[in-house]
Amino acid sequence: MSEDDAMVDEFFSEVNDKYYPQVVEGLEQLDFGLTQDGIEVLSRPLHTIKGVTGFMAGFEYASSFTHKVEDFMKKVQSGEVPADPSNIAVLSEAVNMIFQVLEQLRDTGQPDEGETQRIQGLIREATEGGGGDAGPEAAGVEVEEKDGVTVIHIKDRRVHFEPHRKPITSAIIQAGAGTPVLMDMSEVLTFNSSSWEAIAELVGIFDISVCCLSASCKDVFYSWAFDRTIAAFEDEQAFFKGREQRQ
Structure with a gap:
């Protein structure tokens, strides 16, 4: 096993054992309407993921995408973007997408750019004030x-x-x-x-x-x-x- 492979394995062990449980806790608090508390919990693992993936060969895309999600989260936290149910739904889906991107990069070396671009479009709409109906629709x-x-x-x-x-x-x-x-x-x-x-x-x-x-x-x-x-x-x-x- 190469040094890079060992680093990836160690990182994903941390993701599964530490970061994702924290994210689940934060998302639960968002779902219960505890926006500020939820964002505080989410901030720590997302900041770490952004930083670590920025130095991991082949995972730079995850760092860039996480940075965009983190920026959106800060705008919701500050009140620049309203913390209404639609925008919270966008935030929750964006946070979950980070972990999907990580798995895609690990397994195939490529993210699903169609999905990440869709999420970024929702973030743009919410940030520009058109987020009232921008939340993910139910597929049923x-x-x-x-x-x-x-x-x-x-x-x-x-x-x-x-x-x-x-x-x-x-x-x-x-x-x-x-x-x-x-x-x-x-x-x-x-x-x-x-x-x-x-x-x-x-x-x-x-x-x-x-x-x-x-x-x-x-x-x-x-x-x-x-x-x-x-x-x-x-x-x-x-x-x-x-x-x-x-x-």
Whole structure:
């Protein structure tokens, strides 16, 4: 292993064990309306990531992108950009995008520039005063009936706010109290605790399971102990196999 490879491995160990948990905490506080507290928590790991990636060969793009997100966050903190729900949604998505960029650079050497440019466009609109409707729109869900189960395929990559949660809870309610529900989260990158709580409130009335959790989704799901009331499966096949065994 080269010195550069060792540095990358050490950096990502810090990202997974230290920085991302801090970011999750900060995003949770933003979601609860604690804007100043959330930004204070976010500032430390983002500043470190910006600095470290600036000296890592092949990760300069992440440093530049993090710098843009950090500048936007400071404008929200100072009040130059209003801390309304739309702009907070943009900030949350931008912060999550930093970690996606890091993973893309590590795995392929290239970021998804279409996504980062989209985020930067949202930041520009918010900064220039046009951010009232600039927040990420909800992609919604696709519902499939399969072997007596309502399978809800969640299409949003990040589920953090009410517009993203509502299509999911509505689909669960429409399935009916006696119908098993499986939430397919294969396209979801992050799903915060408030969103899990909205689902957990329906447990007991509805039979809800989830599958295909990303690493980030798993972190929140298990650290907040939602696995005590919601069954989690590796994929759809595992769910239906377990269902056959139980019947």
